[in-house]
Amino acid sequence: MSARTRAERTTMPTPLQLTRQREAVLAVIQEAEKHLTAQEIYDRVRQRLPGIAYATVYNALAYLSQVGQVQAVHLGSGATLYDRNLARHDHLVCRQCGKVSDYCFPDLDRALEEIAHTTGFRAQKVELIFIGLCPDCQR
Amino acid sequence: MSARTRAERTTMPTPLQLTRQREAVLAVIQEAEKHLTAQEIYDRVRQRLPGIAYATVYNALAYLSQVGQVQAVHLGSGATLYDRNLARHDHLVCRQCGKVSDYCFPDLDRALEEIAHTTGFRAQKVELIFIGLCPDCQR
């Protein structure tokens, strides 16, 4: 007999399916000092699991994003970045040095309600990017 | 002697360098019923200038964005879109049908000042995208 009861099968959320590969990808993201591209994640994971395939890193990133263990961040152009910060937040992108900092814009929940009222559009997700110059790059 | 005086050379802004190709690209964007990808622009421009090269469309788009005649819009993933609307504005993207609508989030100027005060970051540009369901796709 299965270790899971009927109640578990029907009402419990699916537990994380963390294979060795997915675990390694997740660890790299969680230990990173900044947001990483798939390429950077691949390079770092390869130090732990030398045989891992590029496609596996992409599969793992898709899975981990799906189950909410990491956040995929699109910054206008260039490669997608992966972020261990799971809270809703925004990004400051320096156009000089490229550094990406987290920033939390207040009251966006209220804005979503406002949009629903005035336009009928139901926004589920917000991507807010500020492009400019970081303190270091202003001299 | 040049038709431009010294004063013009030193203080007047450079006039638009609108070649036939750039003009055609600009016209296509201005006459479009929606935001277009480079591919869509290429297809439409080709009906007027059958010989135009793909790279020329990209060059024209870079030039026209640079001089502020069109706006490049990045919507998270997928190809860049080009927009005739030159005013600062935001986008509502339907995750079901993909339709993109313009929307203007109020008071972002105030937010930029706030960010400058609290973080020292000087934001010059904001990209704000709302992803969700448009009225049609909510049934």
Next chain:
DNA sequence: ACTGAATTTAGAATCATTCTAAGTTTAGTC
């Protein structure tokens, strides 16, 4: 017409990402 700069062209190259098909691992069953 002459000259240098800017532009266009065609196609190759690049980069991020997705796809494919075959092999491997895993969980659950006899």
Next chain:
DNA sequence: GACTAAACTTAGAATGATTCTAAATTCAGT
């Protein structure tokens, strides 16, 4: 402990958007 189907990984090809390159063309100013 072997059997099976499902899930996962692998290697490499394929795709799609964009940029690069080098040669040919056009243009502005003399």
